Amino acid sequence: MAQTNTGGQGTNGVADESPNMIVYRKMEEVIARMQEEKNGIPIRTVKSFLTKIPSVFSGSDIVQWMTKNLDIEDPVEALHLGTLMAAHGYFFPISDHVLTLKDDGTFYRFQTPYFWPSNCWEPENTDYAVYLCKRTMQNKARLELADYEAESLARLQRAFARKWEFIFMQAEAQAKVDKKRDKIERKILDSQERAFWDVHRPVSVYGLQNDIRTHSPTHTPAPEAKQPTEEELQEQITFWQLQLDRHRLKMSKVAESLIGYTEQYLEYDPCLTPPDPSNPWISDDTTLWELEASKEPGQQRVKRWAFGIDEVLKDPVGREQFLKFLESEFSSENLRFWLAVQEVKKRPIREVPTRVQEIWQEFLAPGAPSAINVDSKSYDKTTQNVKDPGRYAFEDAQEHIYKLMKSDSYSRFIRSSAYQELLQAKKKVNSTFFKLFSMLQSKTYQDFEPTAHL
């Protein structure tokens, strides 16, 4: 039968395995544990009516074992994982073509390693034809073809009409070999072979079995890694050297910082704190979004601006308020410069040279109308950059101005009465009041006399 080895073995053995192979190996580890003598699933032979059912275990056995041995709390999760393992063909229900796991007395059997997906099976239609043909030669009720199998056989007979004799001969030969086996062994092998075909020629065309083995084009086996050149190695060495010189923070400090951040933003996280008035996706009410779009920032939103300068710069309303405050102090040139430089970086490359000149004239050239104060080093560098202007011409100056704003203008803004007023006086607009207010606003012209006041 057609068996390929693509992606099966990398030159490095385990390390270069394809993503599917990694999952197969993990499932096989679980299967191996399930089959252990001591702590595995109890496999037994069940006596039924006139026959014996060899080598089986129940669906609940599997679920129980998984719950106990795989650190699973919820049986639903065990069922889900178990169904995926069955869909890959690692164990199968002995009386059903559909490969799912049921948490009841349904009997299951392990698949033989020969048929495991990790062997990269890609069986052809001729193989399937031989198999179905062989089934018709065996005179046992349990081996009768199901409807979909009979249909497939008919289709294959038409497709391979010319070489059907060859297929028939192969089927005969296989049937002969099978007859020689021990009865119990035959039962087991027959079921395992059937389960193999349930994976590769599933009942339903749209079954999950098909897509599990589909490869995304991103996961093609990696080509042989080239030997690095001398230059590349030198670059690597330089890189490691730079990394070694880096300043690192202790984990304890980092942990405190991460914890601090999440705690500060907890009340803003809709997944953890239900938003006010409601989460639009849950309530189907878009008031939350309408409130945010309005020019009147709520108290919670204003509070956030105090967390750091980036919060003010990120929020368009925050930027507006910050600019307004600075204008009132006649010190807005820093912020305007910073905003202008951000704008330049967003423009198409074609517009950059003109914009850079404009910014230079406005903020940095001798006699500039909105002169900003930059340290001499940045100033010199910027002068050079402007001669051959790129998107990052003002990078040094912008960094300097940002630090200045952070330590000076921003802290003044947060302490300013303008900000404090926004924070205190603008209590969150009650949503029903907001609705009523806007509703009344729309009615004033028609329903009230011009002299009436609300």
Added chain:
Amino acid sequence: MVVCCCLGRTATWVSYQLKIHAQKYMRSPLIPEMATQEVQLNETLAHLKSESESLKSKLEEERAKLHDVELHQVAEKVEGLGQFVMKTRRTLKGHGNKVLCMDWCKDKRRIVSSSQDGKVIVWDAFTTNKEHAVTMPCTWVMACAYAPSGCAVACGGLDNKCSVYPLSLDKNENLAAKKKSVAMHTNYLSACSFTNSDMQILTSSGDGTCALWDVESGQLLQSFHGHAADVLCLDLAPSETGNTFVSGGCDKKANVWDMRSGQCIQSFETHESDINSVRYYPSGDAFASGSDDATCRLYDLRADREVAIYSKESIIFGVSSVDFSLSGRLLFGGYNDYTINVWDVLKGTRVSILFGHENRVSTLRVSPDGTAFSTGSWDHTLRIWA
């Protein structure tokens, strides 16, 4: 020659380098000793390789020295999360094949999605209405992105390109006619993202590189080399001032890049398989990754190392995509076993497992205001969870 400060160790390194260079230049070029030259070259390569490797191990040592405590230990004092309930609130049906990628519009309700059959659809996820649809001339459209203005979308895949489609208000207008080809790679496009402007796009590709493009002219502004294999994902740092982004690839590495210089400024290699997704922590000081090794990991840029692993014995299928909730407390992971696992970032525990999709979850993004997250799946649908 690299200029280093005078430490004993680096002085030895410098003199060693001088020796190598001297050996090269003192060989007489008149005598064609090809065989000996090749032997010497191989020796040089071997020396350099071992030098590089010893520096790398030294770096790991230095990084480990500052690991005085585990994140989840410090997080023991943090209040636990209560009962967690998130459900599918919307199901978007309309793709005829596997959904591969999606992105949110800044208006918090519209999304763009792309699929294996080449279809790119723009939805108002709140009403579940389809607003625009375009069919790409290629299959496996693995990357799509919404422009910050909301007026355009970008997408690409097996065509090795990233194209931008302006979204017209006129629903009848043929979007495909206005298509603009921006990026050109030599292998498939795996991810794309607009920077904070409609005018620049950052792309990653199966050709092992990332690149920054000017949308209007299609000019390559900067390219980023350093991955040894396909680059599968990228994410821009959330800072207002920063110019960095992180990428993950089939070489199991996550690299942090300086957009201005094109240099790799930090690199992390702890995953055991392909990294399918990277996403910054909201503060920009850390990022999470999801990999085919079935784990998600958190890397902190200040500690310069991996600081947490999110894994479970019962989770054996790879992670296709990850994203943080707004506060960074929760990490959502879409997995190849059709589920979504929700992790407590600080404590390292799994908070919840969400079922619903009937095939692989291929893409997951939290909405811009954090009110919901969206998933796309190989089962042809998208779901909005809240």
